[in-house]
Amino acid sequence: MPNLNIGLVGASFVAADRMMPMFAPNGFEVSALFDTDEQRFPLWAEHQIPMVSDDLDAVLGSDIDAVYISSRNEQHAPQALAAAAAGKHILLEKPMALTMADARAVVDAAYRNGVKLAVNHHLPGGPVHSTVRRLVDEGRIGRLYSARINHAVALPQKVREWRLAPVPGGGVILDITVHDASVLNPLFGTMPLRVSALGVSQAPWNVHRTMDSVMTTIEYAAGDGLPKLAQTHEAFGVPFPGTSMEVHGEDGAIVVHDAMTPTIEGTVTWHKPDGSVEDIPTGAGEDLYSINLRRFRDFISDEGTPTVTSDEGLLALAVALAAERSIGEARTIPLEEM
Ligand SMILES: NC(=O)c1ccc[n+]([C@@H]2O[C@H](COP(=O)([O-])OP(=O)(O)OC[C@H]3O[C@@H](n4cnc5c(N)ncnc54)[C@H](O)[C@@H]3O)[C@@H](O)[C@H]2O)c1
Numbered sequence: 001m002p003n004l005n006i007g008l009v010g011a012s013f014v015a016a017d018r019m020m021p022m023f024a025p026n027g028f029e030v031s032a033l034f035d036t037d038e039q040r041f042p043l044w045a046e047h048q049i050p051m052v053s054d055d056l057d058a059v060l061g062s063d064i065d066a067v068y069i070s071s072r073n074e075q076h077a078p079q080a081l082a083a084a085a086a087g088k089h090i091l092l093e094k095p096m097a098l099t100m101a102d103a104r105a106v107v108d109a110a111y112r113n114g115v116k117l118a119v120n121h122h123l124p125g126g127p128v129h130s131t132v133r134r135l136v137d138e139g140r141i142g143r144l145y146s147a148r149i150n151h152a153v154a155l156p157q158k159v160r161e162w163r164l165a166p167v168p169g170g171g172v173i174l175d176i177t178v179h180d181a182s183v184l185n186p187l188f189g190t191m192p193l194r195v196s197a198l199g200v201s202q203a204p205w206n207v208h209r210t211m212d213s214v215m216t217t218i219e220y221a222a223g224d225g226l227p228k229l230a231q232t233h234e235a236f237g238v239p240f241p242g243t244s245m246e247v248h249g250e251d252g253a254i255v256v257h258d259a260m261t262p263t264i265e266g267t268v269t270w271h272k273p274d275g276s277v278e279d280i281p282t283g284a285g286e287d288l289y290s291i292n293l294r295r296f297r298d299f300i301s302d303e304g305t306p307t308v309t310s311d312e313g314l315l316a317l318a319v320a321l322a323a324e325r326s327i328g329e330a331r332t333i334p335l336e337e338m
Contacts, residue, residue: 001301007032007064007088008049009056009079010071011040013159014093018122018262018289019068020047026293028066034059035071060086066300068120069093072162073169077102080117084109089116091296094182095174095320096313100338103317107310118296118306119313121182122288125295128266129183131282132247132254136187140270141249143224147187149180150244151260152213152235155203164208164236172214173199173324176234179260181218181319182308184230187247190221192315195322196332203237212236216323226250262288 006028008015023030032051033044041052053059060067060082066089069079077097083090090110096119097103110117123129136144153176155163163170177197185192195218199211206212213235220228245259251273258266265284271277286294291307298304308316322333 001027001297003027003029004065004297004300005029005031005063006066006068007034007051007059007062009034009059009067009069009083010075010093011035011037011044012070015068015070016044019070019293022287022290022293026290027297028293032059032062032064056082060088064088066091066116066296070120073174074098074167077106080106081109084113084115084117087113087115089296089300091118091120091292092313093120094313095169095178095317096310097317098169098174100314100318100321103314107314110310116296116300116306117310118292118299119182119308119310119316120289120292121179121308121313121316122262122292123179123183123260124186124312125291125307126288127282127284127286128256128259128268129187131268131280132245132256133187135254135268135270135280136247136249140272141247141253142251142273143226143249144188144228145226145248145250146229146231147184147245147247148230149183149232149260151176151180152233152238153243153261154239155212155236160205160236164206164210164212166208166210171210171324172212172234172236173197173320173327175236177214177216177232177323178316178320180216180232180234182312182316183245183260184218184220184232185312185315185319188220188228188230190223190228192319192322192335193219193221194332194334195219195319195326197323197326199327202235206237211327213238214323214327216319216326218319 199214243260
């Protein structure tokens, strides 16, 4: 397969730290870089990207096949609409948009313009969560009851900027809850029905006193006759003990340590119906962002599906926005409202 030219929309930390090392091994040549903040460009000098510009139209008009959009959250939808209109395939960072209407407009624009659109949730396609879904699908814990995700972490110092500010697109829900929904939705495999959440501000260094700790409960439809519940905790100011996930069934359970941590290989333990416990190998090894790029490359070439389709991205966003609305309006939100 020949290399594809890709333009980076957003000179972001995630683009530099996680994605840059993975483009070339997966058949992408980074040929353009866009950001609104020129002060970011010197940090990228070592990569010698042929076109570095603060003019999005110029980048979209250049000889690129695809874009990777990792700007601030409120810029995702307008930039994705522009990329679709320019006929470029799109790997879009989460959250796809700040509203369901805008996210649906992006999906429609990609369809109308005949470009591929995938969402860069890194967790669901990884070996750990693929293993957990396989164990559940194989009936190893019987019918699924519930899942609990602990995704409370300490936000690294260098990204404590717009995420914490009281600006559109900031906050822990659009940063982390949306990732947790991207894991839970395919695990349950039925529609999320309703969402209830509470959030507070805890981290003493969060000078804006914006919400940095959220707990969310989601009810999933009973495809097999049993109603199902999931619970998540996302936080920016919790340094210990690391992330984890528990999945409970009528006959057994699955416990995952470091379940939501991209830099550490998670471990999967199966609690069997007879009470014994077995560690399950996951075949971990490939970087999670490499998996996403490899599958995006195959998707563009009509040789596979992306890790997270636009429809799956929409559903993850719907759960996150329902959590936000639940906190704002102090009520449980039926998903059909979203
Ligand atoms: N899929 C993942 O695992 C993952 C991981 C990290 C980030 N992300 C997503 O990637 C995107 C970028 O995140 P990031 O942390 O790498 O972004 P970042 O803060 O490095 O940069 C994003 C953009 O914001 C601008 N910016 C940064 N600070 C600013 C400020 N104070 N005021 C105005 N503009 C500012 C930058 O110029 C850049 O265009 C976000 O949408 C985030 O949700 C995804």
